Amino acid sequence: MAVQPAIGFGRPFARADLALTPRDGRRYELVDGTLIVTPAPGRRHRRAVGRLAEALHAACPPELTVVVGPVPVGFGEHTELRPDIVVRSAEADPATAPVLAVEVMDRRTWPFDHEVKRAVLERERLPGFWAVDSELPRIEAWEPGSDGRYVLTVDATGDDEFVAVRPYPVRLRPAELVRDDVGHE
């Protein structure tokens, strides 16, 4: 196969390298210079992202803003995640870390994605992380406890009500994220 000029033989990847990744629908993220490439999400994923972003937007106070991604969120030169949705200060420089990162995952990549994202965001002291299983469906909210480790603060499945307090009050049922469009709009 045609091997392209290698990016610095064997060295850890830097965030600048991500500009060279192909537009093939996959998600390219970096953790400490290790590259992680996840498969392109499907329709169910996009629908769940859309529905959740609507709910977040509808409840969003003026000082914050909801951005639908994948949104690059960098930590240093060698770590960059691309959450599906972020909530950040409306005023601050877009390069500042958000107050909430949301990842919508499918069943297949859940164990991997959940573990990596939660651990990186915990380490980087992000004030909030929501993990969404778009198949079950389920929404988990994580935030730092007194020792800085993430604690699961809300965990709702199906028709249970998900009631979040931070970054601002939001209520919704996970089932609404996946309901067919028919009869919904």
Place this chain on the structure above:
Amino acid sequence: MSVAMPAQPAIGFGRPFTRADLDAMPDDGRRYELIDGVLVVSAAPGLRHQVAVVELSFLLRGACPPGFRVLVAPFAVVLADDTELQPDLLVARRTDLTERDLPRPPVLAVEVLSHSTRFIDRNVKRARFERAGVPTFWIVEPAANPAQARLEVWELTDAGRYRLAAEAVGEQSYRARTPYPVAVRPADLVR
């Protein structure tokens, strides 16, 4: 980037990777692994990492009973069609090995940490080896100062979860019983 440029031309737009895709990855010194269809590309290891790999493989090889083999990366451990890992070191039963790969869990997998892989090794690979039922997983922390080098031994419980079964630092000696008797002193791995 030729790396992770699984896309020149694109390998099946956006679909999960399979083991077959790994053959198309460039030979650029990096390690290409697949975990549940997610591609993980890590940097080439540095000197301290490689010294620890060689020292530990020497110890493991010296104590190895006839039924087992000690291998160092790159050698593929196939845990599923969409999961292929290359631990820094592994011990497998000879009868489990093929010429090309290890198509079932090893009896011991070892990861030697480096700056860019520490996080993935601890948080992702350990979890995947646990799920695959690899009975023993070792983590070696090859600190610059031998007194701070560390070995962590994770063993599967009856419930199928890893628990930290032992830990040795610097000159402390860990006497393994599984997969077979061998003594490891972390400081010796980095001198």
